[in-house]
Amino acid sequence: MIKLVEPEEFLKILKERRTIRCFKDEMISDKELNMILEAGQWAPTASNKQTWKFIVIKNKEIINKLAKTAIYGKFVREAPVVVAIIGFVHDNPNWYIQDTSLASMNMMLMAWVLNIGTCWIGSMDREKAKEIIGINKDDFLLTILPFGYLRKKVPNPPPRKDLDEISEVIE
Numbered sequence: 001m002i003k004l005v006e007p008e009e010f011l012k013i014l015k016e017r018r019t020i021r022c023f024k025d026e027m028i029s030d031k032e033l034n035m036i037l038e039a040g041q042w043a044p045t046a047s048n049k050q051t052w053k054f055i056v057i058k059n060k061e062i063i064n065k066l067a068k069t070a071i072y073g074k075f076v077r078e079a080p081v082v083v084a085i086i087g088f089v090h091d092n093p094n095w096y097i098q099d100t101s102l103a104s105m106n107m108m109l110m111a112w113v114l115n116i117g118t119c120w121i122g123s124m125d126r127e128k129a130k131e132i133i134g135i136n137k138d139d140f141l142l143t144i145l146p147f148g149y150l151r152k153k154v155p156n157p158p159p160r161k162d163l164d165e166i167s168e169v170i171e
């Protein structure tokens, strides 16, 4: 079997990825942005439906408005670009949350290896944010991911529960 990357190196990347909440006022490159979007595009989806849309927002006025809809995420206003992750509920009523979540995770990991920070924004006024972006009322806005180069050093890792506590082996 072909080894794509060293497994230890891959695990190290997964462990070292951090949520970033401070961004430089500098646009990331088109190449980097495309790689982040492609990482989302290649996430798995139930029955390979891909019933989603990734909306790239570079307009500062809209980003500022979106930042205000975030309850724990006013820092979104610092980001030069925000990607809204939308799932089409009617086309995929059972799996839209899972599918869009996996796309978001792929994007966050891709950003990390590009030295670009991001943060999953979960707490927000979704209806207001949808209105600002112009998303259909019936569609699901999973999150808005702010992307930008890091303005401060990488924060210390928030602790994880012990593997013994969160896992179990049935032999």
Ligand SMILES: Cc1cc2nc3c(=O)[nH]c(=O)nc-3n(C[C@H](O)[C@H](O)[C@H](O)COP(=O)(O)O)c2cc1C
Binding pocket: 017, 018, 019, 020, 021, 072, 073, 119, 120, 121, 122, 123, 124, 157, 158
């Ligand atoms: C579903 C979900 C929702 C989150 N919502 C927010 C949020 O609204 N604001 C925020 O600052 N961080 C948010 N986070 C980031 C978490 O706080 C962060 O992932 C966690 O503290 C672990 O830190 P780490 O990502 O650096 O390992 C969210 C993360 C997830 C997975």
